[in-house]
Amino acid sequence: MSQRTQASALLDVRGVTKSFGGIRAVDHLSLSLEERRSTSLIGPNGAGKTTVFNLITGFLACDTGDVWFKGRRISGLPPHRIARRGIARSFQDLRLFSRMSVLDTVLLVRKGQSGENLFQAFLNPVRVAREERENREAAMAYLEFVGLADRARVVAEDLSFAEQKLLVIARLLATEAECLLLDEPMSGLDVASARKMCGMVRELIDRGKSVCLIEHNLDIVKEASDWIVFLDQGQVVATGAPDEILKDRKLAEIYFGT
Amino acid sequence: MTTFILEVAVLINIYIILGVSFNLLVGYAGLFSVAHAAFYGIGAYTTALLMAKLGVNFFLALALAVVVTALLSIPLAIPSLRVSGDYLVIASFGFQLIMSSVFNNLAITGGAAGLPGIPKPVVFGYRVAGSLPIVALSLGMALLCLGAAWRVTTSPFGRVLRAIRDDEVAAQSAGKNVQAFKVITFAISAAMAAVAGGLYGVYVGFISPPSFAVMESFFIFVLVIVGGTGTLRGSVIGAVVLIALPEALRFVRMPEEVAFPLRQILYAVLVILFMIFRPQGLLGEQAPREEQGS
Numbered sequence: 001m002s003q004r005t006q007a008s009a010l011l012d013v014r015g016v017t018k019s020f021g022g023i024r025a026v027d028h029l030s031l032s033l034e035e036r037r038s039t040s041l042i043g044p045n046g047a048g049k050t051t052v053f054n055l056i057t058g059f060l061a062c063d064t065g066d067v068w069f070k071g072r073r074i075s076g077l078p079p080h081r082i083a084r085r086g087i088a089r090s091f092q093d094l095r096l097f098s099r100m101s102v103l104d105t106v107l108l109v110r111k112g113q114s115g116e117n118l119f120q121a122f123l124n125p126v127r128v129a130r131e132e133r134e135n136r137e138a139a140m141a142y143l144e145f146v147g148l149a150d151r152a153r154v155v156a157e158d159l160s161f162a163e164q165k166l167l168v169i170a171r172l173l174a175t176e177a178e179c180l181l182l183d184e185p186m187s188g189l190d191v192a193s194a195r196k197m198c199g200m201v202r203e204l205i206d207r208g209k210s211v212c213l214i215e216h217n218l219d220i221v222k223e224a225s226d227w228i229v230f231l232d233q234g235q236v237v238a239t240g241a242p243d244e245i246l247k248d249r250k251l252a253e254i255y256f257g258t
Numbered sequence: 259m260t261t262f263i264l265e266v267a268v269l270i271n272i273y274i275i276l277g278v279s280f281n282l283l284v285g286y287a288g289l290f291s292v293a294h295a296a297f298y299g300i301g302a303y304t305t306a307l308l309m310a311k312l313g314v315n316f317f318l319a320l321a322l323a324v325v326v327t328a329l330l331s332i333p334l335a336i337p338s339l340r341v342s343g344d345y346l347v348i349a350s351f352g353f354q355l356i357m358s359s360v361f362n363n364l365a366i367t368g369g370a371a372g373l374p375g376i377p378k379p380v381v382f383g384y385r386v387a388g389s390l391p392i393v394a395l396s397l398g399m400a401l402l403c404l405g406a407a408w409r410v411t412t413s414p415f416g417r418v419l420r421a422i423r424d425d426e427v428a429a430q431s432a433g434k435n436v437q438a439f440k441v442i443t444f445a446i447s448a449a450m451a452a453v454a455g456g457l458y459g460v461y462v463g464f465i466s467p468p469s470f471a472v473m474e475s476f477f478i479f480v481l482v483i484v485g486g487t488g489t490l491r492g493s494v495i496g497a498v499v500l501i502a503l504p505e506a507l508r509f510v511r512m513p514e515e516v517a518f519p520l521r522q523i524l525y526a527v528l529v530i531l532f533m534i535f536r537p538q539g540l541l542g543e544q545a546p547r548e549e550q551g552s
Contacts, residue, residue, distance in 0.1 A: 057431060059427070059430075059431075078430075079427075079430040079431055080430050080433050080434055080435050081433075083431050084433040088432075095425045095427060097424035097425055098424050099488075100417075107414075107417065108414075108421050108434075111433060113414045115415060116413075116434075118413070118415050118442065121413035128414065132414070
């Protein structure tokens with residue numbers, strides 16, 4: 001396990017609270033994600049896992065507390081600005097661009113595209129075309145990585161469910177973000193696909209990414225993560241290495257409600 | 259007869275511009291507005307007033323109208339950032355009604371009586387009058403707008419628009435400034451509608467509020483639905499079909515008090531039938547398909 005101090009964490013959530021009406025979905029929660037490590041958020045349904053993702057990525061505003069990324073405060077920024085700082089996320093319900101092709105989906109998320117500025121698109125078509133070529137190559141490499149290269153021209157909604165989940169990963173990677181937040185990337189997958197996804201997460205860590213997973217399947221959690229943060233009722237109940245956390249009988253009681 | 263066909267051709271060119279520009283908003287960005295005729299009207303009145311009252315050259319007047327209309331689209335674009343879907347339809351409906359009453363009540367627009375005496379455009383010292391020159395002028399403008407729209411939709415900018423249409427939240431989390439894209443698209447769409455408005459004014463020589471009323475917005479909506487949202491060719495086809503069809507029906511003799519409601523019924527029926535049987539329009543979005551066996 002990495003022995004780094006709190007201060008060197010890539011992402012810091014500090015004392016964040018979020019209430020919906022009378023319900024405290026997230027309650028003075030603090031956690032940090034270390035660089036080049038795979039952290040899993042686990043906990044029973046309604047523990048506030050996805051809410052934490054929404055607070056980090058700016059889709060929800062914190063009632064109290066703040067979020068820091070690479071030593072800079074990001075809470076309060078709009079979601080697209082946070083994304084550009086280097087945090088990419090996936091969604092439980094995938095949120096694919098249903099009528100766009102696989103290739104277009106991955107091309108879209110490439111950063112620094114001058115052609116997204118219409119002045120450049122009209123006045124500098126040569127540069128835009130060159131960038132498109134480069135981005136297409138990069139996009140194909142990511143599709144190769146997840147195994148969708150031969151499906152590049154298929155429309156997203158025509159893919160199988162497992163393929164759609166892979167496209168989600170390719171879309172995430174193509175952003176070149178350092179910090180990847182994955183909301184249940186394995187759910188609904190058959191064993192073989194889930195295993196493949198696990199291997200991919202490990203490879204991402206090797207490539208220097210920092211990953212945070214929300215996952216229910218404890219076998220997968222054990223295999224795919226270096227560190228576990230256990231949430232219950234919006235609070236961090238325990239953190240530790242997978243072996244310690246998954247052995248803890250009290251946590252199992254909370255988790256399985258026995 | 260030839261003159262008649264040429265006149266229809268001018269109208270078709272104008273409606274190609276309106277359809278294509280509206281399609282940018284609805285088909286590509288997924289922003290449902292019913293205020294397109296308001297922008298068409300702002301463009302028409304601005305061009306006409308500059309030419310008739312101040313003697314400004316057609317192209318300069320048109321350019322100014324484009325700028326004015328694009329700026330006036332911002333008040334509508336801003337609420338669209340917060341409200342979407344059904345609410346934007348209602349907000350845009352309000353905008354349309356406000357603009358209609360502005361056209362109807364301002365002293366400078368001539369109110370309900372309209373604005374007569376719009377001069378013919380002068381291009382490089384040549385006065386564009388008569389059918390053929392005006393067909394050429396409107397065709398040139400339509401091609402220019404089509405080319406611009408093609409560039410917009412095929413550029414990375416257009417890709418972001420399609421992403422916003424499919425999933426705004428996912429587009430945001432991919433680092434796209436969704437609000438900026440919406441405002442810019444509204445401005446471009448309105449600017450092109452202004453070009454159509456300017457052309458219409460110099461073509462007819464007279465403009466009045468009903469040409470830019472809410473029914474006109476609906477008509478442009480129908481045109482885009484019938485042609486197909488998200489396809490520029492669709493809007494061209496839509497314009498040709500929906501302008502040529504009622505003009506052809508003119509040869510069936512019937513009094514105008516019958517023909518007018520009949521046309522309205524025809525449009526309504528068309529939209530309903532298309533929504534049920536062919537929601538993608540005549541030319542649905544050309545989605546790339548994988549070749550079989552590859």
